[in-house]
Amino acid sequence: MSNATVSTRHGQVRGRLHDGTASFLGIPYAAPPFGANRMRPPVAPEPWGGVRDALVPGPSAPQPGYAPAMAGLLVEAGPQGEDCLNLNVWTPSPSCSGEGLPVMVWIHGGAFRNGSGSLPTYDGSVLARDGVVCVTLNYRLGAEGFLLLPDGTANLGLLDQIAALEWVRDIAAFGGDPGNVTVFGQSAGAIGITALMTMPRAEGLFRRAITQSGAGHHAHTPEIGRRITARLAELAGAECTVEALAAVPPAELAAANSRLAQEIARSTEPAQWGESAGGGTTVLPVTGTATLPERPIDAIAAGAGRHLDLLTGVTAEEFRLFLVPLGMADRINDGFLHGFLADLGLDPVAARAAYASHRPDADAADLFSAVMTDHGYRLPAIRIAEARAAHGADTYFYEFTQPSPALNGALGACHMAELGPVFGNLHDPLMNTPDQPLLSERIRTAWTTFAHHGHPTTSLLPPWPPYLPDRSVMRLNATAPTIHLDPAGPERLLWTDLR
Incomplete structure (x- = not known):
């Protein structure tokens, strides 16, 4: 086992060569979305000097975890932390540049409230040995990533995914072809990809898509998005303002989101909660916003994404x-x-x-x-x-x-x-x-x-x-x-x- 070093736009990273692939884990594609960046669109990470180790996965996004009934069936995310906007790359070795290989970017599922790109199931080594560059990523979940905020900000988790795809433009350094990117994902990840197919900000960032068990009907209207945000703020004991929500500790906000999910599941008026009434989640991508103007199925019916495979x-x-x-x-x-x-x-x-x-x-x-x-x-x-x-x-x-x-x-x-x-x-x-x-x-x-x-x-x-x-x-x-x-x-x- 030996190391490999690659230069990215933010600094050099040191990965590991093993069994026919090179892996680079925990690379930040955006700054930590907390502190001054909390509840705001992603911004570029601070560049670093020297060579940064990329040998272990980075933190996962804050999340509540799965119900005990799912123990043993669904794998929990690893350690959570503020520096959660990170990604992992697996590429064929020994060469890590100039190959022009297809790139496959994985967007994980988890009902928009759980999951991580670093789960053991998503290890990209085998896919890399099959001849592609595989990228997996984390994005903001739950209230951190999918509330319709009082100032109109929405779909931060989707903007995180776009920021990761913008990082992938430099994938040539890892042997990939930035002109041949396939996004693939499952469940919430597939729903997100279908949204990306229609989002103006994602235009030109990928060429193909594979959506597993998720499509374009699942989204909230602005009315439902505002209702969910207001009720979640109540459950968190906060005013319904961006500043007040951003002051709630992440674990408390995740707990309030879980209480809201239970409340929705017991609701006698499920229509007021939209798609959330189906169970499993509270938040979804919100349409009628600057980032996602239309419900994805409607945008696709009008011709959006027709150039994509x-x-x-x-x-x-x-x-x-x-x-x-x-x-x-x-x-x-x-x-x-x-x-x-x-x-x-x-x-x-x-x-x-x-x-x-x-x-x-x-x-x-x-x-x-x-x-x-x-x-x-x-x-x-x-x-x-x-x-x-x-x-x-x-x-x-x-x-x-x-x-x-x-x-x-x-x-x-x-x-x-x-x-x-x-x-x-x-x-x-x-x-x-x-x-x-x-x-x-x-x-x-x-x-x-x-x-x-x-x-x-x-x-x-x-x-x-x-x-x-x-x-x-x-x-x-x-x-x-x-x-x-x-x-x-x-x-x-x-x-x-x-x-």
């Missing part, structure tokens, strides 16, 4: 990650399911019959999970693909169908199950199976081929056409990945009013 998709049973560990199944019966379908604007009898038609052994909880998977994940991704096709832009669509072995297989092909295979991490808690190496090779090759050329077709998979005109979906698994035409079409047709 897009690969998008879902896991087959997204919602089982929440249904099973949180014990929700025991509280869902036929009466609850009927009322839930009606609240979504569906004909309860017709919808239940459509979802049960190829799930003969499913109970009410299983059907509820399938409906939530479609409503929260699959249909929003389909609407993005449809909107892009109207402007002549192809979108490649996948469905990850490999069941997780966790909890004795009860999770199925759940939310986050594909993350270990995407990064080649064979010890991910959700997907640690004997089939992992082959499964991972298939997915990684598709992802890196897409980063190279803008399409995911490889020799390890059948020919992969765009989603439209035939609604072609690649079902990814360890045994027999295949293209299916309009899978679950009857269910899709139930949601004609989802826009």
